[in-house]
Amino acid sequence: MNKNKNEDIQQFFIPKIAVLGLGYVGLPLFCLFSKHYHCVGFDSDNERTTLLSRGIDAKRCEKEENINAAIRNSIIVSNSNAIRDCNVFVICVPTGVTSSHEPDLFPLKSACFVVGSNLKKGDLVIFESTVFPGATDEICIPILEEYSGLTLNIDFGVGYSPERINVGEEIHHLSITPKIISGSSSEVLNKIEKLYSSIISAPLCRASSIKVAEAAKMYENVQRDTLIALANEFSLYCGKERIDSFEVTRCASTKWNFASIYPGLVGGHCIGIDPYYLIERAKSKSLDLPLVSTARCINENETFIVIKKISDLIGDKDCSILILGASYKANISDIRNSKSIEIIKRLHDQGVTIMAFDPIIDTSLLSPEIESLFIKDQSELIQRYDIVIKLVNHSIFDKFNIRGTISTLELKDLI
Incomplete structure (x- = not known):
């Protein structure tokens, strides 16, 4: 970190930062901010915050040593009253979609309710969650104003700086990745620039408006x-x-x-x-x-192409299949919207004799029906499987010499 930059932001105002949402985006950001400032990490999941307060991250969003370093200087809570004394609120909650592929903004709105209820004059709110252009102005700011009774750019400021976390990748770490910043006024943007430049050594790109920054991320x-x-x-x-x-x-x-x-x-x-x-x-x-x-x-249809090729390979034979890998990409534990899990489920529903193995993921997050298909004990890998398919290329699989009696395939053989 640049010492002069940190002194500059400290002179400008003394940040006490609340990071809302301690997942794959929020937790690394909380840890990075905690290297330089006292922070409050907030998540509505009480079980998660309890574990994180002990340095335990079941989701593996951040390295254990970074979490332990952070909680020496900062705190992690699930009680929103603990963020009341903060003057910077950084919102990093997930923005998913419904089953009909419509934007699901419930977590984002909920975070706005929490922040709005604790917002004071002079405070700053920064959004990092990915949203459609216009969401911050049209959805988030009205909630902040309603629940705080304050007025944007008179009583408080808002910024948008989209996250660029690449889960599981060490090279493009948050602290050295160029970052887009935007603000509801030039004064707010200057404050955001000073804040982020105190923790990030990479260039900051100033967008002319919040909507431009939202569109750039999209x-x-x-x-x-x-x-x-x-x-x-x-x-x-x-x-x-x-x-x-x-x-x-x-x-x-x-x-x-x-x-x-x-x-x-x-x-x-x-x-x-x-x-x-x-x-x-x-x-x-x-x-x-x-x-x-x-x-x-x-891209959605690619899942069905893989399933069809596996089904064609089986034909009318009574084959046993072992699937290796269940996260959405290699060397991470994140199973959100995992196509590998979807393939396992659909093959099982078709009556295929199938088992799966992924030592990285937390299988308790799966439905009981799908969890029952997963091998827990590595000794079971000694069993003979007709077809072994590596759908996710975890590096840990290099330690296992698992081959099918009929065929051994990788994802690239099926797409």
Whole structure:
């Protein structure tokens, strides 16, 4: 951290920071802020906050040593009264979708209720959750004003700085990743810039408005979803030509301006979710987004392509299948919107004899029916399985020599 920058922000005002939502975004941010300021980490899940207060993170959102370092200087609570003395509120709650793919803003609204009830004159509220352009101005700020009785830019300020956490990746750590910042006024933006520059060594990009910052984050994730859809569609074509799409991509990547995106399953709580926010927002403006919508359909359909190829491989044989990996991507425990779990469930529903193994995830988070399909004891891996399929490429699987008696496959063999 730049010492002069920290002294600058301390002179400007003394931040006492509340981070609301201690998941994959909020917990690392809480730990980073706690290196420099006294913070209050708030989460409505009492069991989670109790464990985090002891340095235990069942979700593995942050390293244990970072959590223990943070709680030496800061506190973690589930009682919202504990954030009353804070003057900076950073909201990092999840923004998912409903079963019909409509934006689910309930956690975000709830966080606004909590902050609004504790907001005071001179306070600052910063949103990091991904939302459609306009959500902060049209949904969040009115709630803050209603529950606080205060007025934006007269009594308090609001900023938006979208998270760029890449779960499970060490290279692009929060502290060295360029960050977009925006504010409800130039004074608020200056304050946000001073605050974030005291903990982040990477450049800060000042957006001209909150809506621009919201749109930039949305564009980042929609672009990646669309490029993966192109890779998935091109992979289908390569299959018809009997050539390896992964090799094709590797060769094409030797061109300097080629986007090296490989085909795959799109799960998790960002890339496979955020486009729906943009699609719904565009509809409210009487605009269709056919490219974005088609990309979503292609990537959602990839799950069924994999299932069909597995079913075709089995045919009418009575085969036993072992699936390796159940998180939404490699080397993390996050199972939100996991396509691997969806594949396991659908194959099981079809009557396929199937077991699964993933030593990284917490299987207690699964439904009892699906949890019963998971191997708990590694000694069970000694059993013979007709087909072994590695759907998620956890590095820990390199320690196991698990092979099927008929076939051993990876995800790239099925897409």
